[in-house]
Amino acid sequence: MKLLSVNLGRFRAVEYTDAPSGGTGIDKRPAEGAVRVAAPGPKGVGGSGLAGDEVCDTRHHGGDHQAVYAYAREDLDAWERLLGHPLPHGSFGENLTTSGLDVSGAKIGERWRVGDELLLEVTSSRIPCQTFQGHLGEKQWVKRFTQQGSPGAYLRVIEPGEIRAGDAIEIAHRPEHDITVALQFRAVMTEKHLLPSLLAAGGALHPELIETARKYADKYGSRTP
Numbered sequence: 001m002k003l004l005s006v007n008l009g010r011f012r013a014v015e016y017t018d019a020p021s022g023g024t025g026i027d028k029r030p031a032e033g034a035v036r037v038a039a040p041g042p043k044g045v046g047g048s049g050l051a052g053d054e055v056c057d058t059r060h061h062g063g064d065h066q067a068v069y070a071y072a073r074e075d076l077d078a079w080e081r082l083l084g085h086p087l088p089h090g091s092f093g094e095n096l097t098t099s100g101l102d103v104s105g106a107k108i109g110e111r112w113r114v115g116d117e118l119l120l121e122v123t124s125s126r127i128p129c130q131t132f133q134g135h136l137g138e139k140q141w142v143k144r145f146t147q148q149g150s151p152g153a154y155l156r157v158i159e160p161g162e163i164r165a166g167d168a169i170e171i172a173h174r175p176e177h178d179i180t181v182a183l184q185f186r187a188v189m190t191e192k193h194l195l196p197s198l199l200a201a202g203g204a205l206h207p208e209l210i211e212t213a214r215k216y217a218d219k220y221g222s223r224t225p
Contacts, residue, residue, distance in 0.1 A: 001100040001169040003114055004073055005030040007090030008053040016134025019057035026135045028053070028090035030165065037118050038160035039064050049157050050095050057131075064156055065123045065206045070096040071152035072103040078150070083138065093132065094152060101169055104150045104182045109204030111173040117161020119172060124206040125151035125185035151185045154206070177201055184209065196222040 009025030017024050031052065040046030043063025047055035055062035071094035076087045089097040096114070110122045128151075133141035145151070179201040187194035188209070196217035198205055205213075 001098065001171075003096055003163060003165060003167040003169055004099050005089035005097040005165050006035045006050070006163055007031065007095055007097065008035070008050060009090075009093065011054050011056055014131075014134065017057065017131045019059075019131070021056045023056045024131050024135070025054035025056050026093035026131060028093055028095065030089050034162040034164045036160070036162050037068065037120075037157060039157040040067055048095070053095060060129070065208075066154040067157050068096060068120055068155045069094050069126060069152060070098055070101075070103050070155060072101060072150075073097050073099045075104065075150045075152070079148075091136075092152065093135065096163075098169060103153050104180070104185070106153055106181050107175050107177065108179045108181065108184060108198075108201035109173075109175040109177075110171060111158065112155070113170040113172045115161060115163045115167035117159065118157070118163050119159035119161075120155040121158050121204060122153050122181060123156050123204065124154045124209055125181045125188070126154065127151075127185075127188065146185075146189050149182055149185065151181065153181045175201070175204070179205075188212070192216065193220075196220075 007028035008031045009028040011023045011025055012027055013023040036051040037049050040049050044058050047062040049067030071092050080087050106122045108122055112120045128142045128145040177200040179198055184198055187198055195213045198213040
């Protein structure tokens, strides 16, 4: 398991976003050399966990629990075959393009050691939005991405550090529960009855999802997948 690319985005004004800034940093490109990764601060205040990476809409993106976004090269390759055109590293706005790691199959609370210093913890899946669709220029992209079920993972920073392309990735901890990123994605997007099951992931789950799952359980009762 290794890190193929560390990708950074810069502000770019676009017509397909409703961000107050009028732009997006989703168009990420591979960085040269080492990149520092650290907890950016609370959502709404902190942006990306990667130095030099811009988050242009802090209402929905960035912050400690979405400090880093990872996507598997294997899933990008699958999308290349479906879409019929190349998808370079960073094409989905991911900070980390990985190889040999089942990103969407990772468990909430799973911890990854990247390089010698950085320790990350999986918190949630990506939720597709109109900015993502506009960036790729694919019709009904949000629907297609949802149906595919390979959302990639957001992570928080447990121990800061520098990383670079080629670094090894090691699973330092894997929880005993069965709540994967892919399952959490389905619970939020298409199978609401699964929401109470997400509480098994405990405090590692993104706080907003904990609240959503609790509200659903209080209203409809609990049900396991």
